[in-house]
Amino acid sequence: MGQGITSRRGFLKASAVAGLGVVGLGALGGCAPQQAGDATGAGVSASDVSWDGAFDVVVVGFGAAGAASAISAAEAGARVLIVDKAPEGHEGGNSRYCAQLFVSITDKAEGLKHYQALRGNRTTPDDVLEAYVDGMVAIKDTLVGWGADASKMLDMTDMKISNLTVEYPELPGSAAIRTNLIDGVLMRAGLWRFLKKGVVARKDMIDCWYESPAQALIRDAQTGVVAGVQIQHEGKSVNIAAKNGVVMALGGFENGPEYTEAYLGYPVINPIGTLYNEGDGIAMTQAIGAKLWHMASWESNGIGLSCQADRVRNLGTIDFFRTGSVVLVGGDAKRYVAEDKEQRHGHLNIGGTWMIPARPDRNIFIFDAAHVQAVEKPYGNWSSDLSKEIESGKVVQAATLDELASKLSLDAAALVSTIELFNASAASGIDAFGREAVNMTAFGDGPFYGFEVQVSVLNTQGGPERTAKAEIVDTEGEPIPHLYSAGEFGGVNANMYQGGGNIAECVVFGKIAGENAAASKDDALEVDADGLAFVPGCGETSVYDQTPDASGLSDGQALGVGEGLGGPIWVKVSSDNGKITQVEIMHSMETEGVGTVAISDMPALIMAAGSSEGVDTISGATFTSEAILAAVADAQAKLS
Numbered sequence: 001m002g003q004g005i006t007s008r009r010g011f012l013k014a015s016a017v018a019g020l021g022v023v024g025l026g027a028l029g030g031c032a033p034q035q036a037g038d039a040t041g042a043g044v045s046a047s048d049v050s051w052d053g054a055f056d057v058v059v060v061g062f063g064a065a066g067a068a069s070a071i072s073a074a075e076a077g078a079r080v081l082i083v084d085k086a087p088e089g090h091e092g093g094n095s096r097y098c099a100q101l102f103v104s105i106t107d108k109a110e111g112l113k114h115y116q117a118l119r120g121n122r123t124t125p126d127d128v129l130e131a132y133v134d135g136m137v138a139i140k141d142t143l144v145g146w147g148a149d150a151s152k153m154l155d156m157t158d159m160k161i162s163n164l165t166v167e168y169p170e171l172p173g174s175a176a177i178r179t180n181l182i183d184g185v186l187m188r189a190g191l192w193r194f195l196k197k198g199v200v201a202r203k204d205m206i207d208c209w210y211e212s213p214a215q216a217l218i219r220d221a222q223t224g225v226v227a228g229v230q231i232q233h234e235g236k237s238v239n240i241a242a243k244n245g246v247v248m249a250l251g252g253f254e255n256g257p258e259y260t261e262a263y264l265g266y267p268v269i270n271p272i273g274t275l276y277n278e279g280d281g282i283a284m285t286q287a288i289g290a291k292l293w294h295m296a297s298w299e300s301n302g303i304g305l306s307c308q309a310d311r312v313r314n315l316g317t318i319d320f321f322r323t324g325s326v327v328l329v330g331g332d333a334k335r336y337v338a339e340d341k342e343q344r345h346g347h348l349n350i351g352g353t354w355m356i357p358a359r360p361d362r363n364i365f366i367f368d369a370a371h372v373q374a375v376e377k378p379y380g381n382w383s384s385d386l387s388k389e390i391e392s393g394k395v396v397q398a399a400t401l402d403e404l405a406s407k408l409s410l411d412a413a414a415l416v417s418t419i420e421l422f423n424a425s426a427a428s429g430i431d432a433f434g435r436e437a438v439n440m441t442a443f444g445d446g447p448f449y450g451f452e453v454q455v456s457v458l459n460t461q462g463g464p465e466r467t468a469k470a471e472i473v474d475t476e477g478e479p480i481p482h483l484y485s486a487g488e489f490g491g492v493n494a495n496m497y498q499g500g501g502n503i504a505e506c507v508v509f510g511k512i513a514g515e516n517a518a519a520s521k522d523d524a525l526e527v528d529a530d531g532l533a534f535v536p537g538c539g540e541t542s543v544y545d546q547t548p549d550a551s552g553l554s555d556g557q558a559l560g561v562g563e564g565l566g567g568p569i570w571v572k573v574s575s576d577n578g579k580i581t582q583v584e585i586m587h588s589m590e591t592e593g594v595g596t597v598a599i600s601d602m603p604a605l606i607m608a609a610g611s612s613e614g615v616d617t618i619s620g621a622t623f624t625s626e627a628i629l630a631a632v633a634d635a636q637a638k639l640s
Contacts, residue, residue, distance in 0.1 A: 046220035046227035046525055052238035053534025054527040055081040055207070057517045058229050060214040060281065061249035062086075063093030063274075064503055065487025067195035068510025069247040069517070071146055074205035078518035079536040081240060082199065082206060083231055085213035086276045088543055089566035089589025093251040094459050094488070094502075095192040096565060097273035100181055101156060101500035102191060102507065105136040107176040114173030114498075122494035123293065131468035132492050135508025142511055143182060146198050154184035167344045167498050168354075179500045188623055189565050191503060200542045207539025209233055213280065217246065217483070219288050220525075226288070226483040227525050233534075240534060241527045245517025248472065248485045249510065252460030253279030254298070263295040263462060265358065270304055270454040277459075281489055285464040288483075289474040294494045295462030299502075300346025300356055303328075303363050304456035320379055323439040325371040327422050331362035333405065333414035335422065338435040345458065345497050354496050359455050364408060366415070366450045368443045386449065395451045404448045419443050459502060463490030470513035481523065484513035543567045548586045559586065560635025562627035566590045569627045571603075573635035579610040583632060595624035602628045612636060 057073045059066045062084035070082045084091040105111035111133045112126075119129065135142070144150050157165050157178045166177050183190035199206050215237060216230040228241040253259035254271050256279035261267040271277075286292070320326070322340045330336050337348070337357060347354040372386055382389055389395040398404035401419060405412035421432075422443065429437030463485065464472045470486060471479035486509040488502055529535045548570050550559050556576060562569045566589030574582035583603035590596050598621035609615050612632040617625035 045222060046218065046225070046241075049218060049227070049239055049241075051228070051241045051527050051532060053081070053532050053538070054228075054241040054243065054529055055079050055536060056243045057081075057245050057247065057514070058083070058240055058242040059247045059249060059514075059517075060229060061093065061251060061487075061489065062091040062199075062208065062210075063249065063251055063487060064095035064192055064195050064506035065093075065251075065489070065510045065513075066247070066249035067095075067192075067199050068507045069249055069484075069486050069514040070206050071195070071198050071202060072511045072514025073245075073247075073518040074202045074514075075146075076515050076518035078205070078244065078514075080206045080518075081209065081534075081536075081539070083209045083212045083214060083229075083233075084276075085280070086210065086274075087589075088208075088210045088540070090274075090276065090591070091210060092189075092192050092196065092274070093277060094273035095195070095506060096189055098192075098458075098503060099187055099499070100189065100191045100503070101179045101186070102139060102182070103136050103498060103500040103504040104139050104178045104180055105133055105176050106178060107173075108133055108137050110173040110176035111136065112173070114168075114171055114177060117171040117173065118168060118493070118496040118498060120495045122297075124492050124494050125468075127468045128466070128492055131512065132505065132508055135511065136504050139504055139507055140180070142507060143194075146194075147201070148182055148194060152183050154181045155179070156181060156186075165499075168496055171496075177498060193563065197544065200544045203539065203542075203545075205536075207536060208542065210540060214250075214284065217284050217288055219480075223481065223523055225481040225523055225525065238534065241525055242482065242517075243525045243527070244519065244521055245482045245484055247470075247510075247513045247517050248281045248285065248464070248483070248489055249487050249506075249513075250279075250281040250463075250489045251277040252298075252488045252491075253277060253282060253462065254457040254460050255279075256282075259460075260457070264298055264457075264460070266455060268361075268454075269457045272301060272304060272456050272458050277488075282463060285472060285483075288480065290464040290472050290480065290483075291475045291477065292462060292490075293465040294491060295460075297461040297491075297494050297497075298346075298356065299458040299461070299497050301456050301458060302343055302346050303359070303453040320371075320375050321365060323441075324367070324374055325426075325441040325443045326365060326367035327418065329364050329366060329410070329415070329418055330360035331364075331410070332360075333410040334418050335433060336360065338431065338433040340435050340439040345499060346456075347496065363453050363455065364410070364450050365453060366404070366419070366448065368445070368449070369447050370444045371441070372449065389451075395449055397447050397449050399446045399448075401446075401448055404450055408450050408452075459488050461488060461491040461493050461497075461502075463488070466490050466492070466509070468512075469516050470509050471516070482517070482521070484517050486510040486513040543587070543589060546587075548572075556639065558635040558638040560631040560633065560638065562629070562631035562634065564588060564590050564624050564627040565595055569599075569624070569631050571628065571631040571635060573632055573639070575636070575639050578640075580607055580612070580632070580636070581610075583607055583628075585628070590621075590624045595621050597621045598624040598628060606632055 056078035057080045059070045059082040070080045073080045115129045212233040218228040220227045255277050259279040260269045328339050346356045390397050396407045402412040405415040425431040426440035426442040466485045470484045472483045487506040557574050570587040572584040583606050598618040612629045
C-alpha cells in the first residue's frame with residue numbers, strides 16, 4: 001500500500017492548519033499566513049501544501065490504542081508513521097501504568113446487555129457498544145493473531161482480588177464478563193510491552209517518532225478530507241501527509257488543568273499514570289469541527305498520596321486508611337464521606353447511583369497513636385512508627401488535637417468536634433455517613449497524626465465522538481473523512497466502568513481504526529515521495545534494537561539484560577570467583593522518582609550480597625528491582 005504515495009511536491013501557495021484553535025498558518029510551508037477560512041479550512045487545497053513527508057497512515061499517540069492502530073494498519077498493508085510527544089521509555093500513556101487486565105466477553109448478547117446497563121441513560125449509541133462488544137468477544141483471537149501466546153493468558157475473573165474482576169455483578173449480563181492477563185502477571189506492563197514490541201517487530205511497515213508532538217490537523221477545503229498532520233519533529237514543524245487516514249490515539253486530558261477544571265471541576269488533580277495526557281488532540285479536532293462527548297466521564301481511585309512531582313499513589317483500598325481510629329476530613333476539619341465505602345474505580349454508591357463524588361480542595365487523614373500501633377506497616381515503604389515520615393514532614397505529629405489542628409492549619413474546635421462525633425458513632429455503631437460499625441474504633445489519647453492527600457485521577461474518557469467504525473464525527477454527527485480515533489481519546493465508556501475495559505477498548509477500536517484508516521479510498525491523497533525528507537523507513541531505532549558495546553569487557557565481566565517498565569535494563573557485572581564485586585547500570589529508561597529509586601539502590605544491595613539471589617526488592621519500585629535482578633542473573637549465567 002506504500003506505493004500509493006505517488007503525486008507531487010509543491011511549494012505552499014495557500015494553506016490551512018486546523019489545530020490549537022487556529023486556522024490558516026504560514027508555518028505549513030514557511031511563508032506568510034493566508035486569510036483564515038472556516039473550521040474546515042475553506043479556500044485551501046491539500047495539493048498546495050508543502051509536504052515534508054508522506055505515509056499511508058499517521059497515528060498520533062503511542063500507547064496501547066496507537067500501537068494497536070499501527071499494528072492493525074500495517075497488517076492491512078499500510079506504511080505507518082506513529083508519533084508521540086514523550087521520549088522513548090515514557091511513551092505508552094496509561095497503558096504502561098495500568099493493571100494490564102483486559103476484558104473479554106463469552107456471549108455477545110449477554111455482554112451487550114451488560115454494557116448497555118453500564119451505559120445507563122447516557123448517549124453512547126447501541127451500534128458503537130455492539131462494535132465494542134464484538135471486539136471483546138474476539139479480543140483473545142486478535143491478540144493471538146498479533147503474536148500473543150494463548151497458553152500464557154490467565155483468566156482472573158474468579159480470583160478474589162478486590163474489584164479488579166467483575167465490578168458490577170448485579171447488572172444484567174455480568175456472567176459474560178471475563179478479565180484476563182496476557183502473560184499471567186498483574187501490574188507489570190505485560191500487555192503494553194507486547195504491543196510495543198509488536199510495533200518494533202513491524203519496523204519494515206511502521207516508523208516511530210518520539211518527542212514529536214502533533215500540532216495540528218491539515219484538512220482539504222474542497223473534499224473535507226483530513227490530509228495530514230503538522231508535527232513538531234527535531235526542532236521544527238513538518239507537514240506529514242496521510243494518504244488514507246489519520247488515527248488520533250492521544251489518551252485523555254487528565255494532565256491538562258484547563259480541561260480538568262472545565263469538565264471535571266478540579267483545577268488541580270493528580271494523576272496515577274502518565275504525565276503526558278494533556279488533552280492536545282481535543283483542540284486539534286475541535287478546530288476542524290469535531291463533536292465532543294463523555295467529557296465528564298472519568299475514573300479515579302479516590303485520593304492518593306504524592307510519590308513524586310505531579311503523580312500520586314493510590315490509597316483507596318488500603319485498610320490503614322479505611323478502618324480503625326482514622327478519619328478523613330476536608331479543609332473545614334469535618335468528615336464528608338464514609339472512609340470504608342466500597343469504590344469502583346472511584347465511583348461510590350450515592351443515593352443508589354454509582355458516581356464519582358465531589359471532593360473538597362483539601363483532604364487530610366487524622367488518626368491516633370493506637371492506630372499506628374495496630375498495623376505492622378501503614379503504607380508501602382513507610383516506617384512502622386512513622387518516624388521517617390514525621391522527620392521528612394510528610395506526616396504531622398502533635399500531642400493534642402488542638403496542636404495538630406494548628407500544625408495542619410485547621411480549625412481546632414471543628415477538629416475536636418469531629419473526633420468527638422466520630423467517637424460517639426464508634427460507640428453506638430451508627431455513623432451519619434454510613435461507615436460500618438466494625439470499621440470504627442474510637443480515638444484514644446495522643447499523640448495524634450495527620451497528613452494531606454490529593455484527589456487522584458486514573459484516566460478521563462472524553463474527547464471527540466466516534467462511530468462504530470472508529471470515525472470521528474463533526475457537530476452534525478457526520479464522519480470527518482479520513483479521521484479516526486481509538487482508546488481513551490473519546491472513549492465509549494460514559495458512565496459506570498468495568499475494569500479492564502479501557503485497555504480492551506484500545507485493542508478493539510485500535511484494530512477497527514487501523515483497518516479503516518489503511519483501507520484504499522477513492523479520495524486518497526496523492527503525494528510524490530520523490531525528494532521528501534520523511535518517507536517510510538525514516539523512523540528512529542528503538543531501544544529494543546540496541547545493545548551496549550561489549551568490546552571493552554575484561555575477564556570476569558559480562559553484560560546482562562532485564563525487562564523494565566520503560567524498556568530493557570542493561571547491566572555490566574564484574575565477578576571474582578563467582579562473587580559479584582561490581583554492578584553498573586549501563587542503560588535504563590525507568591520512570592523518574594519511581595523506578596529510578598531501584599536504579600540507584602539495587603546495585604549496592606546486590607554487591608553487598610555478592611549475588612542476585614536473596615536480595616529484596618525496593619518497595620514502590622518492585623518491577624524495576626526485579627528487572628535489575630533478572631539482568632544481573634543473566635550476566636551471571638554468562639560468567640558461569
